[in-house]
Every structure is written in C-alpha cells, then in structure tokens.
Amino acid sequence: MNNNNHSASGPLTPAEVAFLCEAQSVTIIPRQRLDGLDLIGGYIPPFHPPQRTTIPLWLALLLKRQRRCNIVPPPWLSAPNIERILKTETENQNLFCPDLPYRWLETAELLLEGCPDDLGGDDGELRVLLRGLREVRQGKVREGLGKLEATYLQMNNLGLLEITEVRGFAKGVVDGLRKIGASTGVGLVLGWMMMISRWGWCFISMVFWTG
Amino acid sequence: MSYYDIDAILTDAQKVPCTFEITIPGLGYLEGNSNIDIKQGTRVELPLWLAEMLGVSQRLGTEQNVISLDLPPALAPRVQNALKANPCTVDLRSLASHYYSLGERILGLLEEDELVDILSETFKKRAAEIADHAHNPQGVISSGGEFLKGLDENERQLFKTAHESAKAIRAFLSDRSSGKK
CATH class of the missing domain: 1.20.58.2050 (Methane Monooxygenase Hydroxylase; Chain G, domain 1)
Structure with a gap:
C-alpha cells in the first residue's frame, strides 16, 4: 500500500483504518477442531465445533477464506436494523444515529467482502441499504462542514472512516480561520490561553521558587 | 510557518x-x-x-x-465589497496568489476589524464550495472550472486535501466491493 496519502487524509489512511478494524472481536461458528493458539496479540481458545467462540476479525476472515468457520454477523448488521437506522437518519436531519458502532462502515465492508453468504441471506439488499446510509450521513457531514468555526466542531456518533474522510479538510479550514482571526481580540485571547496552558506550570513553579 | x-x-x-x-x-x-x-x-x-x-x-x-x-489593492474596499456581495465569484488568485496569508499579515499591521470578518466569512463560504467541488470530480470540468481557477494557494491546498481523501475512501470502498485486493 502506498502511503503518500498520509498528508492528505491526516494520520490514518483508509487501509490503516481497516487494519485497525480487524483487531476487534467477532463471534464465529468453527467447522473444524483447533487447539488453542498462543499469539502475541492474545490467546485464542480451542475450537469445539459447533460451539461458538469469539476471535479477532482478521483471524475470522482468514479462517472463513479457508472454509474453516462461519462468521456470525454482529447484531446491528442486519437488513431490518440497517433499514430502521436509515429511517431514523432520514427523519432527523440534524442528528447522526447513535445506534451504529464506531467502526460500522469498515466492519460492514470487511464482512461484506469476506463472508457475504453469512449475512442472513440477502447481502445485496444490505449493500444497497448501507450505501444509502452512507450517502445520508455524508450529506449531513457536508452540511456540518459548511458551519465550521475557528475553534469548535462537534459531530457526535460519526464513524472512524467517516472522520478519516473529512479530517484533512476540516483541519485546513479551522486552521485557516484561526490564522485570519489571529489579530482580533478573540484570537489574541485564544493565543494567550494556549500559551498560558503551556507555560502556566513554569510560571507557577518560578513564583514558588523565588517566593 | x-x-x-x-x-x-x-x-x-x-x-x-x-x-x-x-x-x-x-x-x-x-x-x-x-x-x-x-x-x-x-x-x-x-x-x-x-x-x-x-x-x-x-x-x-x-x-x-x-x-x-x-491597504494593497487586493484588499481595497472595492474588493471587500465584492467579497461581501458574493465570495464565490471573486477571482482571488488574480488579486494575490497567497491572498489569505497576505490578509493575515496586513491585519497584523493595520487595525481593520471589518476586514477580519469579511475574510473569515469569505474563507468559510468558499471552503464549503471547495468541498462540494472536491467530492464531485465530474462536475469540476463543466461548471466549477472558473471558480477553481480563482482559488488562492491556501484554498488549492484545501481542495487537494479534500479531493484526495475522498478519492482514497472511494478507492478503498470500490476495491472491497468489487472483490479485488
């Protein structure tokens, strides 16, 4: 993977976001017996098919590719649930639905790619719903970026991949506004506050020493 | 800096x-x-x-x-009025290639409170416009060419950032759904 995207998208590229996402746990139904694995990242308990176990997503995807297990999709990733969330999102134009996990987009992508047959039968419908959900939320992000200020931006319940998408741009705008406003009263006060928070302890300790 | x-x-x-x-x-x-x-x-x-x-x-x-x-001609009252009327139609690049940086420096030397507001408002409005153009590569050639030509250096950087992060996400998602690695 080339990493010249770093400057553009901030500290993380989409591929790295997906990599981080693979560390989260997922429930599987193993098809084969496996002794416990002692990995650096943690201990993988032995598999006793058809008992369910919880393992990291990357291992689950690997075993799935080798047809050694079935992945149990997380409860939120089902067509009816996504449809419900999509409805909430469309009805509340100034709110991101809090029922989605932080890594929803990348988890859904990885699972749709890795185990489309485990997702309750109709992965095509799920794909359409997720695309719709993403577009609705992108629209809201766009709306929110139009209201950027020099000091403050709040978008609750935004996913990590969605944050990665807007981080570079939002950073540029906020920085630009801060520089333009730097000569006014607010800017000066902000500058002072930043300086005080940085040097405050030095001053206090100096006073303490000399006093 | x-x-x-x-x-x-x-x-x-x-x-x-x-x-x-x-x-x-x-x-x-x-x-x-x-x-x-x-x-x-x-x-x-x-x-x-x-x-x-x-x-x-x-x-x-x-x-x-x-x-x-x-005040340099790029920040003259005539330009200020044009920016107040519609920030997105002014060709900042022909006025000064580093328009906002120039503005910041001048504001550090001269007391112009109204200019601060005008510049902030301009930057905000134009940034929203830039984001739209950056996410829509088809629309750039047809409608936004004139506007994008008039971006100052800072805004160009912003456009590049927005465009590339959108492109990276799109590439990532379409790679996945088409089953490629």
Missing part, C-alpha cells in the same frame, strides 16, 4: 503600497533611480517583508514613522 516554507517566502514577496514620511538619503533605488534621495511623500510599492520592517520602525528620537502603509 517554517523558515524554508516556500509559501511563506512567496507571501513575503508580495507588494504593499507605502508612502515615505521622511526624506531618506541614498534610498532612491527603491524607486528605480539610483544615487538619489527618496523624498518625503513618495509612494512606492515595497515587498511585504521590507514594508513590515519599515512600517514598525521610527526615526531615532522622534515619534515619526518612516513609512505609512496602505
């Missing part, structure tokens, strides 16, 4: 109109004719770095300033 930052250097090189308040011997070459004193009241366009230095210095032992600074 780093010492070797090319944008900072180019910002420094932008011209500002100045009026000399006192006669200075031997500085005539600033006007283009060498070996002649520069007279009081002469108007010269000086690069920002020099104007900044002279603007804050005073004649030794007096309250008299060496030069007085004027």
